Amino acid sequence: MTEPALAQAPTLRQLFTGLLQVALSSFGGGLSVWSQRIIVEQRRWMSNDAFLTGLTVARLLPGPNQINLAVYVGATFHGLRGALVALAGILFIPFSLLMGLGLVYFQLRGLPLVDRVLAGMVAVAAGLALSMGFKILPTYKADPVALLLAAAVFIAMQGFHVRLVPLLLVVSPLAMLWYWPRNVEETKP
Amino acid sequence: MMLGGPELGQRVLSAVSTCHPVRLTDIGQLLKVMGTFLGLSLFSVGGGNTLLTEYHHLSVDQFCWLTTNQFNDLYALAEAAPGPSSMLVGLLGMGAAWREGPLWAVLTGVMAEVAVLLPSTLLVVVVCLSWNRFRHSPWRLAFERAMGPITLGVLFAVGVKILLLSDTNPAGLVVSLLVCALVLRTRISPLWMMAVAGLLGGLGIIHR
Numbered sequence: 413m414t415e416p417a418l419a420q421a422p423t424l425r426q427l428f429t430g431l432l433q434v435a436l437s438s439f440g441g442g443l444s445v446w447s448q449r450i451i452v453e454q455r456r457w458m459s460n461d462a463f464l465t466g467l468t469v470a471r472l473l474p475g476p477n478q479i480n481l482a483v484y485v486g487a488t489f490h491g492l493r494g495a496l497v498a499l500a501g502i503l504f505i506p507f508s509l510l511m512g513l514g515l516v517y518f519q520l521r522g523l524p525l526v527d528r529v530l531a532g533m534v535a536v537a538a539g540l541a542l543s544m545g546f547k548i549l550p551t552y553k554a555d556p557v558a559l560l561l562a563a564a565v566f567i568a569m570q571g572f573h574v575r576l577v578p579l580l581l582v583v584s585p586l587a588m589l590w591y592w593p594r595n596v597e598e599t600k601p
Numbered sequence: 602m603m604l605g606g607p608e609l610g611q612r613v614l615s616a617v618s619t620c621h622p623v624r625l626t627d628i629g630q631l632l633k634v635m636g637t638f639l640g641l642s643l644f645s646v647g648g649g650n651t652l653l654t655e656y657h658h659l660s661v662d663q664f665c666w667l668t669t670n671q672f673n674d675l676y677a678l679a680e681a682a683p684g685p686s687s688m689l690v691g692l693l694g695m696g697a698a699w700r701e702g703p704l705w706a707v708l709t710g711v712m713a714e715v716a717v718l719l720p721s722t723l724l725v726v727v728v729c730l731s732w733n734r735f736r737h738s739p740w741r742l743a744f745e746r747a748m749g750p751i752t753l754g755v756l757f758a759v760g761v762k763i764l765l766l767s768d769t770n771p772a773g774l775v776v777s778l779l780v781c782a783l784v785l786r787t788r789i790s791p792l793w794m795m796a797v798a799g800l801l802g803g804l805g806i807i808h809r
Contacts, residue, residue, distance in 0.1 A: 439683040469728055472745055474645045475721025476687040483722050487729040495726045499718065506684025507691060507714065511707055513678055514695045518706070521674065530674045531773070531809045532802025536794045537677035538767035539780025544650055545757035546785050551749065558750035565754025569654070570761055576655050577644050580751070587747035593739045 419456040421489045424497045430455055431482050431501030443478045451485060458485070479503070561587055631709065634664065634697065638690060638716035645721060647752030650686065654762045656693060666697035670809065673767050681795045690717045772807045 422430060430450060438446040444467070452463050466488070470480035479502060486498025520526045552558040565583060568574040637659060645652045653676070660666045667675070675696060679689035694713025698706045728735055735741050768774040780794050801807045 435684065443685070465732065466729075469725065469732065471647075472741070472748075473721065473725050473728060474643050475718065475725065476645070476685045477648055478685055479687070479718065480721065480725045483725040484729045487726040491730065492723075492726050495722060495729075499722060503684070503688070503714075506682065507688055507711075510679065510682045510684065510688050510691060511695065511710055513682055514675070514692045514710065515703055515707070517674065517678060517692075518695065518699050518703075521671070525803060528805060528808065529799040529803045530677060532776070532798035532800065532807045533677040533681060533795050534673040534767050534809070535773040535776040535802075535807050536780050536791065536798045537673070537680045538764045538773075539777035539794075540680055540784060540791055541650070541653065541676075541763040542760035542777060543781040543784040545753060545760050546781065548647075548749075548753055548756065552753055555750070558753070561750040562754035562757070565751055566758045569755065569758035575658070576652070576755065577641070580644055580646065583751055584744075584747060587751060588740075588743040591746035592743045 417456070418459065422455070422457050424490060424494065426455075427486055427489065427494055427497050428501040430457070431485070431498050432504065434482070435502050435505050444481070447478065447481055458488070462488070557590065631712070634694075634709075635712055635716040638713050639720055642717050642720035643724065645687070645717075646748050647756065648687075651752060651755045651759060652687075653689075653759045656689065657762075657766065660693045660697065664697065666693065669766055671696060673763075676763070677795075681792065687717075688714060690714050767809075769809050770807075773809065776801070776807055 434443070434447050434450050437450065448460075448463060451457050452460050458466070466481055466484040467477075469484055470477045473480055475483075479499065482498040482502040483495045486494035486496070488494070490497070517526075521530075552562065561583075565579065568579055568583075569576070641652055641655055644655075657669070657672050661669055661672050672693075675692040676686075676689055679686045679692060682688075691710040691714040693710075695706045695710035697713070698709035701709075764774075764777055768777055776798055780791070780798075783789055783794065784791060798807060
């Protein structure tokens, strides 16, 4: 399959509207699918390969994946300015909406009915939080060391109430040492 | 203070009696709060939801901006609203400054969100502009392999902690476990589950 030719690099304004469109399109969910559809297929800013590299970087680095991806796309074309414009584009509408929702919540939280409805929603949110670990568990099923490491982290946090930051500062270097590529071949493309 | 263990119960008790809400119109305090979120940003491995229990610790135990119930409410709102649920930080900032009035609350919400996004954003820019150097570096490979399992452990701990904080009665627990199973096994949108559970809550079937 040959890919269609790329369009011209987006201007800052196009970057902003493009990511605004990504945010709007994904209101029902599926942010990553929409990013690809709009950035690669509709606007043809990037090849699919370049986009997938961006996704790899976005997942690798700290920060929310989809926001990191927007930042990556912006930085590709206009460096730091592009990154900030892309960030504004992807966050402007959802964040404004959420702030509006927050204002309504803090005004109305004293009402018994609001409190009861939220009690139901909280139970769902807790279920979503619980599902996060299970979602990525299959990736590590065949790796006993990974499972042992995960179990140690879980026990430290849940059993001994170790805070995340000191935990990561101690465990990450040890884990990196263990997973350090042992032969040169591994680091080649 | 890092390790809880046996003295945890005592600590919770003393926290209740000694925790005074931080006044955020005091600019020094606002900077301190922003500094805290700035510092957390680079530890949001594997997405952002790994920081959930840290957010709870900060906004409920350390700064007493919110009660646990309010924290749970805000997390549920962030999950229900469109967009990344990591925008929860904006709501926490808003809650922190609510007693100073809506305008200051919104400003603080925006500043908190900016603080938590800025460091990770700058890091993405740096890596994006020099990816070819990072790409085949052993550091990158080791980091990628190491963070996966750590994220797995953190996410399970966060999930269990949030579950324990949220569900104080059997009905809520059943709903949470059901939602967890449905999310993993079906493609039903969590928004539908939110709607149904909201209704059940309104009818008094799920309560806290």
